[in-house]
Amino acid sequence: MNLKAPRGTRDILPPASEVWDYVETRIKKIYRKRNFLEIRTPIFEETDLFVRGVGDTTDIVEKEMYTFNDKGGRSITLRPEGTAPVVRAYIENKLYGKPQPFKLFYFGPMFRYERPQAGRFRQHYQTGVEVIGGDSPLIDAEVIALGNDILREFSMDNWKLHLNSIGCRECRPVYIEKLKEFFRNETVCRDCSDRIDRNPLRVLDCKSGECAALKNRTPSILDYLCPACSEHFAQVQQLLETLEIPFELDHTLVRGLDYYSRTAFEFKTRELGAQDTIIGGGRYDGLSELLGGPSSPGMGFGLGLDRFILMLENNRLGNLETNPLEVFMVTIGEENVQKEGWRIMARVRKAGFSADMDLLQRSPKNQMKAANRIGARFTVILGEDELKQGVVQLKDMYEGTQSEVRIEELIHALEKKTGEGN
């Protein structure tokens, strides 16, 4: 076959898909415990949403979007990130009329046209939260704490929380001027000399030798925050200290999207090679207005599930015990026996056990073989003789023991055996 999954995409097959399901389910529980509710937004949106929301000078919009015209001539874009769609939905559905702040979570694929590498895909999966309708530092702390909780819940500890404030519409322009001034008098790399005017904050993030060398002399945004932002940021830090969540101030942390304001944070690990951000987020107080909505400050994060699961696997936490098949039905005989076996299996399933049987009309021996390879806990064997007597052989595949039970006693016997095990 010469058809392949497109570059940067992949199939998630069993047993990996079991791990994904497990992770998603467990994260969802954490959200629900904190009274976050799910939102599902379209996988594609009008292109303009991202151009306006994410920012037209960002890398995402400039070169990473999957954009196309649909048959009606509309410009459509596969969503590259989750926040702008959620805020769009918030405005469109007038969620500001509900009790505030509105706390949402989402799961789903995101699309970016990038060169794939470890932990980076063209279709990747994120889960994230957005708290919209409030600018209290309590919200910032709650969101960051939630990220912290998820990592802890999965016993991950090889990461650091990087924290910064990138100010607001009042103070950031002042800082940006200072920054431009500073960089103009220094030598920066080729990419960055272009950036100085268009998006000077990003120079801070540059890892190239000459730019990185400037880091400790570069003016820090934290020295230019207006009183309101400064106070807000101080409170966020205090709250994190109260919650005993360790963090590291990092004034070079600038998120790539334009809509961020004030608090910005990333949970980074050293285990994933160059793609080290596992959770990234921050506050976006102006986004709603940017999209034509009312003033509705918000705060959220995105968590990269591909990277998250990669990290779990690195720590051998990926070998999660998946539930083994409980019963494999083995029939020995003609059609009448198979039919009765089928009925028995249906009853076993109805009683709450997972059950399967041979679907290839194999010999008894090969049915047993199959049961063994699948890892079934029990086999229930039915032959002509058993059928006549109304019994089955119940075999414990782990212990190799086998006993005869009446068909009507089977469920009871299974319950007893599995009860003993646990």
Add this chain to the structure above:
RNA sequence: GUGGGUGUAGCUCAGGUGGUUAGAGCGCAGGAUUGUGGCUCCUGAGGUCGUGGGUUCAAAUCCCAUCACUCACCCCA
């Protein structure tokens, strides 16, 4: 978008300096006398040697291109 590495059965890999029917282990399918797994033994299926060109009497092997994977840059989840 830029640079490095890789590309032989489902998986992990062998296949010096080009030479005839491309191999192994594992896995998969079946069998080793009456209706029973795991161990052992036997048998079998399965390969456009990533793809397309080129050099050559002859290419998995050399050259070019292309695609994919991978690592890094860039950027982020």
